[in-house]
Amino acid sequence: xxxxxxxKKIFKSFSNNKKLIxxxxxxxxxxxxxxxSLVGPSGSGKSTFLNxxxxxxxxxxxxxxxxxxxxxxxxxxxxxxxxxxxxGIIYQQNNLLPDFTxxxxxxxxxxxxxxxxxxxxxxxxxxxxxxxxxxxxHHYPSELSGGEAQRIAIARAIINEPEVILxxxxxxxxxxxxxxxxxxxxxxxxNKSRLIIYATHxxxxxxxxxxxxxxxxxxxxxxxARNK
Ligand code: ADP
Ligand code: MG
Numbered sequence: 001x002x003x004x005x006x007x008k009k010i011f012k013s014f015s016n017n018k019k020l021i022x023x024x025x026x027x028x029x030x031x032x033x034x035x036x037s038l039v040g041p042s043g044s045g046k047s048t049f050l051n052x053x054x055x056x057x058x059x060x061x062x063x064x065x066x067x068x069x070x071x072x073x074x075x076x077x078x079x080x081x082x083x084x085x086x087x088g089i090i091y092q093q094n095n096l097l098p099d100f101t102x103x104x105x106x107x108x109x110x111x112x113x114x115x116x117x118x119x120x121x122x123x124x125x126x127x128x129x130x131x132x133x134x135x136x137x138h139h140y141p142s143e144l145s146g147g148e149a150q151r152i153a154i155a156r157a158i159i160n161e162p163e164v165i166l167x168x169x170x171x172x173x174x175x176x177x178x179x180x181x182x183x184x185x186x187x188x189x190x191n192k193s194r195l196i197i198y199a200t201h202x203x204x205x206x207x208x209x210x211x212x213x214x215x216x217x218x219x220x221x222x223x224x225a226r227n228k
Contacts, residue, residue, distance in 0.1 A: 010062035024218035040215030088157030147178035
């Protein structure tokens with residue numbers, strides 16, 4: 001298997017008043033070149049799971065391997081680098097910086113990694129063009145529609161050409177037609193060396209994936225695996 005991310009015996013619990021075990025002994029490997037959807041009711045642990053994959057949160061126990069390298073969850077500096085280099089993240093709310101234009105939002109993410117402003121601007125313009133949003137380059141997030149803003153958020157997530165794209169209910173706040181457009185853009189990003197995982201509540205979008213996973217009782221079950 002062409003695995004890119006592997007999880008072994010992952011547990012995650014939160015202890016507020018009462019201990020809540022959200023993820024229970026997850027063992028799973030994600031292959032490159034595939035798109036996975038993740039479904040499950042609200043509160044089932046989808047976001048917790050994605051946050052562990054992106055190393056934003058750490059598991060209570062268990063291990064995560066990216067490209068067969070064991071992640072040390074206590075090494076934040078290294079993990080920030082791995083995340084910046086390899087992982088593009090898209091949230092339900094686009095999280096664009098409100099005081100920066102669409103172009104700035106995208107190119108700053110490139111600049112942060114490469115330090116090359118001219119090249120980052122060039123790349124950002126190219127990606128924004130591919131998204132069909134060249135005319136919106138100089139607009140601020142508040143001047144974009146929900147679908148446009150989410151496409152800019154995708155552009156920002158991919159400027160560093162990540163091997164992994166994680167999207168947590170990326171169209172959760174959009175109407176169906178706009179959501180379709182956003183998924184079209186997301187699916188265009190599929191390539192043989194890339195892994196894409198998205199959480200969604202929408203059955204139709206979930207069924208488009210090569211492999212559909214469901215979060216049940218803190219574990220991941222494969223619902224169907226299409227061979228594409
Ligand atoms: P989903 O994304 O599937 O809706 P989440 O991963 O957001 O589910 O949440 C799973 C469970 O973990 C929920 O019961 C939620 O309340 C709880 N949870 C998530 N994050 C925290 C946290 N930081 N502290 C305490 N409980 C949390
Ligand atoms: Mg969630």
